[in-house]
Amino acid sequence: MLLGLDVGGTFTDGAVVADGKVVSVVKTPTTHDNLLIGILSAVDQVVKDIGSQQFTRIALSTTVVTNALVEGTIDQVGLCIIPGPGMDIRAALPVEPYILSGYIDHRGCAAAEPRQREAAAACRHFQSCDVFAISGKFSVRNPCHELAVAQWVRQQANPDHITIGSEVSGSLNFLRRTNSAYYNAAVWRHFNRFAVGVETALKIRGISAPVYILKADGGTLPLGVARKYPVEGIFTGPAASVLGIMAISPTERRVLSLDIGGTTTDLALWENGVPLFAEGGARVGGFVTALRAFRLSSVGVGGDSLVYRNEGLLKIGPMRKGPAMAAGGQWPTVTDAMVAAELIDFGNRQLALEAMGQVAIGEQTIREAADAVLNEAVNLICQAIDDMLAQQASQPVYRVEDVVHGTQLIVEKIIGVGGSAAGLVPLVAKRMGLTYELPKQGMVANAIGAAVARPTVDVTLRADTAQGYYTVAELGIKNKLPIHNFTLSDAHQLAAEHLAELAERRGIFLGATEVIQSEEFNVIQGFSTIGKIITCRLQVKPGVLMNHEEGL
Amino acid sequence: MMNAQKLGLVFFPAFDWAISETHPERQERLLYTRDQIIEEGLLDMPSIREYKPGMAAYQDIERVHIGVPDIRTLITDAHLVSAGGAMAAADAVMRGEVQRAFALVRPPGHHAMRVVHGTRGFCAINMEAIMVEYLRKVYGIRKVAIVDTDVHHGDGTQDIFYHDAETLFISFHQDGRTLYPGTGFTNEMGSPMALGTTLNIPLPPGTADDGLHEVLDHLIMPVLADFKPDIIINSAGQDNHYSDPLANMAITAQGYARLTDKLKADIAVLEGGYSIEKALPYINVGIMLAMAGLDYSKVIEPDISKCPKQSLTVARTIKSLIEEQQSMWANREKTRYEAVAKAGDFWQRKRRIYYDEQGIDEQQIERVRLCPKCSGYLTIETEARGSDFGCKSAFAGVISREACSQCRQMATDAVHKAKKQGQYQHYFVQNKYEDRLEKL
Numbered sequence: 001m002l003l004g005l006d007v008g009g010t011f012t013d014g015a016v017v018a019d020g021k022v023v024s025v026v027k028t029p030t031t032h033d034n035l036l037i038g039i040l041s042a043v044d045q046v047v048k049d050i051g052s053q054q055f056t057r058i059a060l061s062t063t064v065v066t067n068a069l070v071e072g073t074i075d076q077v078g079l080c081i082i083p084g085p086g087m088d089i090r091a092a093l094p095v096e097p098y099i100l101s102g103y104i105d106h107r108g109c110a111a112a113e114p115r116q117r118e119a120a121a122a123c124r125h126f127q128s129c130d131v132f133a134i135s136g137k138f139s140v141r142n143p144c145h146e147l148a149v150a151q152w153v154r155q156q157a158n159p160d161h162i163t164i165g166s167e168v169s170g171s172l173n174f175l176r177r178t179n180s181a182y183y184n185a186a187v188w189r190h191f192n193r194f195a196v197g198v199e200t201a202l203k204i205r206g207i208s209a210p211v212y213i214l215k216a217d218g219g220t221l222p223l224g225v226a227r228k229y230p231v232e233g234i235f236t237g238p239a240a241s242v243l244g245i246m247a248i249s250p251t252e253r254r255v256l257s258l259d260i261g262g263t264t265t266d267l268a269l270w271e272n273g274v275p276l277f278a279e280g281g282a283r284v285g286g287f288v289t290a291l292r293a294f295r296l297s298s299v300g301v302g303g304d305s306l307v308y309r310n311e312g313l314l315k316i317g318p319m320r321k322g323p324a325m326a327a328g329g330q331w332p333t334v335t336d337a338m339v340a341a342e343l344i345d346f347g348n349r350q351l352a353l354e355a356m357g358q359v360a361i362g363e364q365t366i367r368e369a370a371d372a373v374l375n376e377a378v379n380l381i382c383q384a385i386d387d388m389l390a391q392q393a394s395q396p397v398y399r400v401e402d403v404v405h406g407t408q409l410i411v412e413k414i415i416g417v418g419g420s421a422a423g424l425v426p427l428v429a430k431r432m433g434l435t436y437e438l439p440k441q442g443m444v445a446n447a448i449g450a451a452v453a454r455p456t457v458d459v460t461l462r463a464d465t466a467q468g469y470y471t472v473a474e475l476g477i478k479n480k481l482p483i484h485n486f487t488l489s490d491a492h493q494l495a496a497e498h499l500a501e502l503a504e505r506r507g508i509f510l511g512a513t514e515v516i517q518s519e520e521f522n523v524i525q526g527f528s529t530i531g532k533i534i535t536c537r538l539q540v541k542p543g544v545l546m547n548h549e550e551g552l
Numbered sequence: 553m554m555n556a557q558k559l560g561l562v563f564f565p566a567f568d569w570a571i572s573e574t575h576p577e578r579q580e581r582l583l584y585t586r587d588q589i590i591e592e593g594l595l596d597m598p599s600i601r602e603y604k605p606g607m608a609a610y611q612d613i614e615r616v617h618i619g620v621p622d623i624r625t626l627i628t629d630a631h632l633v634s635a636g637g638a639m640a641a642a643d644a645v646m647r648g649e650v651q652r653a654f655a656l657v658r659p660p661g662h663h664a665m666r667v668v669h670g671t672r673g674f675c676a677i678n679m680e681a682i683m684v685e686y687l688r689k690v691y692g693i694r695k696v697a698i699v700d701t702d703v704h705h706g707d708g709t710q711d712i713f714y715h716d717a718e719t720l721f722i723s724f725h726q727d728g729r730t731l732y733p734g735t736g737f738t739n740e741m742g743s744p745m746a747l748g749t750t751l752n753i754p755l756p757p758g759t760a761d762d763g764l765h766e767v768l769d770h771l772i773m774p775v776l777a778d779f780k781p782d783i784i785i786n787s788a789g790q791d792n793h794y795s796d797p798l799a800n801m802a803i804t805a806q807g808y809a810r811l812t813d814k815l816k817a818d819i820a821v822l823e824g825g826y827s828i829e830k831a832l833p834y835i836n837v838g839i840m841l842a843m844a845g846l847d848y849s850k851v852i853e854p855d856i857s858k859c860p861k862q863s864l865t866v867a868r869t870i871k872s873l874i875e876e877q878q879s880m881w882a883n884r885e886k887t888r889y890e891a892v893a894k895a896g897d898f899w900q901r902k903r904r905i906y907y908d909e910q911g912i913d914e915q916q917i918e919r920v921r922l923c924p925k926c927s928g929y930l931t932i933e934t935e936a937r938g939s940d941f942g943c944k945s946a947f948a949g950v951i952s953r954e955a956c957s958q959c960r961q962m963a964t965d966a967v968h969k970a971k972k973q974g975q976y977q978h979y980f981v982q983n984k985y986e987d988r989l990e991k992l
Binding site: 404 | 563564565566567568569573574578579580583584586587588590591592593594595596597602603604605606607628629630633636797829833834837841846847850851852853854855
């Protein structure tokens with residue numbers, strides 16, 4: 001029995017999945033002042049509904065990290081960076097960092113050493129800080145400088161927590177890793193307080209199931225690990241919804257999913273059964289980070305979007321002024337148009353017709369006004385779809401073959417979820433000449449998604465055979481290569497072993513794995529090949545635990 | 553546009569293309585550059601926007617080149633993408649989406665001449681020239697200045713624009729007596745009608761940042777100011793770097809970045825540069841920061857202490873070179889007038905062109921009509937031989953963009969006449985007036 005909880009802006013949704021079936025769904029108001037109250041209320045309702053609290057797992061998708069950032073309940077972070085020569089990134093960071101000497105070059109060689117007395121000076125500079133973040137350029141190629149500085153800071157200042165850049169992301173991008181490390185340290189205390197609250201409250205209720213935190217890339221982390229990497233728990237709402245789609249409507253086709261809610265429509269593109277990821281990572285508070293997240297696009301149209309005229313011109317949203325008139329609201333909405341056009345049966349149809357009467361101008365009948373509203377809503381959604389597809393098509397590629405053959409994604413089908421999908425998705429599909437699907441439990445896709453999200457983890461292995469060593473950034477490893485003629489397939493095998501090691505360390509079941517990046521280049525000196533640079537990135541395949549409760 | 557971003561970047565490292573396995577122009581040439589650019593976070597800077605290259609059409613290429621027997625069989629898809637990358641950079645600037653653009657693309661092109669028999673100096677088609685003619689065709693640009701900052705003389709670009717008074721071609725490079733391709737001397741100034749619009753600056757080996765910036769401040773920048781181009785193109789070769797394995801200069805990443813900052817080229821296109829690990833990552837980051845208007849002062853090679861100092865002899869040679877070319881530039885109108893008067897109706901040159909990649913030896917005769925009404929026309933007789941290559945020959949007439957009706961007729965007649973005589977294997981009319989290459 002898998003319990004999923006998704007804390008949204010209005011409601012905290014809960015869903016229980018057992019043997020691949022949704023057996024309970026609950027909705028409670030979100031308690032913004034203390035999220036835990038709403039979460040526990042949802043848990044209590046579920047327990048009451050199914051008469052059991054023997055969950056195999058509880059997975060949480062919360063806004064706790066987002067709220068900490070919005071409300072400013074974050075810690076002051078002693079951010080130490082080791083940038084070496086190159087671009088000055090200070091202006092692109094959320095806070096002023098302390099700059100330390102030392103440099104790792106792009107091959108992972110230490111070109112200049114860090115200095116202990118500078119680390120000591122940084123500790124004095126950040127005297128009032130109890131949490132630190134340390135990030136160095138090319139630390140994913142060689143973490144030794146970051147680790148040395150962390151050691152010095154620990155000795156000197158003994159802070160409550162230190163986040164290390166190469167541990168939060170194994171990918172290249174010093175700027176993004178630095179921001180990820182900063183935010184991780186900043187929300188660490190707030191998240192840990194929440195985590196302790198969750199653990200204590202469940203213990204009191206006698207619920208002993210392990211708790212997992214949903215990540216923005218659709219994976220989950222055991223709460224204990226999430227306490228070390230709390231920033232991973234940000235932006236999980238849309239990810240929960242996308243996973244829900246994966247669970248209730250699995251597909252291998254090229255799909256566009258539309259999650260049409262009260263005020264927004266979230267778009268995601270899918271290929272081979274999984275949604276596409278955002279290039280580089282998500283943005284937090286306007287700053288780029290290395291946080292892996294689905295590539296989502298959002299447009300301000302939903303069922304509750306306000307319908308009005310501006311100098312005669314029909315306008316929709318993005319604001320909401322209350323529920324639909326059909327549901328007792330005071331202003332015309334998109335939902336009223338859907339009811340008036342007989343697309344859905346909801347609320348009081350007479351009131352919906354009145355709403356459309358207010359929108360009609362000139363000779364327009366009420367039905368024509370409703371059609372005009374729906375047409376405009378479809379326009380806005382289709383425009384967002386076109387923009388997203390154009391953006392996808394203009395993603396840079398670095399190989400001749402990819403330019404020649406193109407990388408454009410041709411959508412074959414639309415899947416619609418969310419409260420307002422039933423009325424609008426058929427119209428969007430018709431406009432685009434595509435088929436569509438409206439999964440039955442689409443209204444609570446988010447909570448289902450949280451319930452069944454599979455735990456994931458990834459490693460990046462980079463071998464430099466000319467230098468005779470390899471690194472796995474996520475594990476802070478720099479080892480000698482095990483054999484002389486190390487090949488790409490050896491790299492895959494070695495990466496698989498380290499992935500298993502990391503999975504075990506994080507208490508994650510190692511299910512199906514997949515290669516997400518694989519490249520091999522010769523290293524040539526003069527005119528002879530002296531070695532290879534091999535990079536491969538392996539992950540536990542994200543997905544859903546729908547058919548059997550593997551991996552728990 | 554007020555909200556235009558500063559720099560458009562077309563990054564195309566062609567990770568699946570090489571001339572041959574251990575050739576300097578191979579898959580990983582820009583691998584370390586990619587790693588550096590991504591690790592720095594440059595692509596996440598709000599002032600930088602990345603563009604994807606398209607593929608150039610054969611028509612875009614034949615606006616510049618005459619391939620013998622045809623261009624298709626002499627190039628690969630990679631060349632089409634590299635040229636397409638330069639064109640995408642041009643589009644980004646001309647549409648006003650960005651202030652400047654950098655086509656960080658390979659394969660390179662500045663050794664490719666108008667007539668193409670194969671690959672020479674790693675180049676088969678000329679990316680900058682294709683882009684320049686595209687700018688003229690699509691956006692109506694007229695006066696163009698190309699500044700070639702590669703260590704090797706940009707002989708291909710010089711060849712293509714040698715008779716074009718609207719294109720100023722400036723190349724500084726390591727002296728041709730000491731380096732491939734062995735040309736680029738001060739007396740190569742353009743054919744009579746375009747005399748002075750080819751400006752060569754053969755620098756002595758060992759030239760460092762100081763010497764280079766002397767040349768820039770006292771020669772290149774004033775000449776550009778005089779010429780008043782509509783657009784400035786930088787053939788951004790990076791092999792003047794002190795660590796380059798194929799040359800002997802002493803320029804640093806800072807030297808290149810400051811050059812970029814002063815030149816303020818509208819579009820830069822990557823050319824050579826084969827110190828792929830020690831130089832390219834730093835030079836490219838420096839160029840990108842300078843073009844994006846960001847601080848580049850911290851871009852310093854970790855092994856900067858290995859950069860040799862410039863000798864006094866080198867400094868003196870540079871000083872006299874600057875004086876010589878300053879006076880050439882100052883007197884160019886008079887020299888041109890005299891050269892035109894001396895040449896009469898036609899000007900002719902005979903050359904040997906060597907294709908180092910394939911061991912092809914080309915003999916070429918160019919005849920330019922010095923027309924009183926237009927920029928004239930050109931005929932080319934070419935014969936190329938090589939041991940594996942065999943022999944290929946062609947006769948071509950080139951009609952310029954704004955040729956008068958008489959020149960258009962004369963060029964066509966010349967090709968027809970040659971065909972009747974049947975001395976060559978292939979016959980072409982490169983008709984820029986009608987934007988097509990015709991094979992007779």
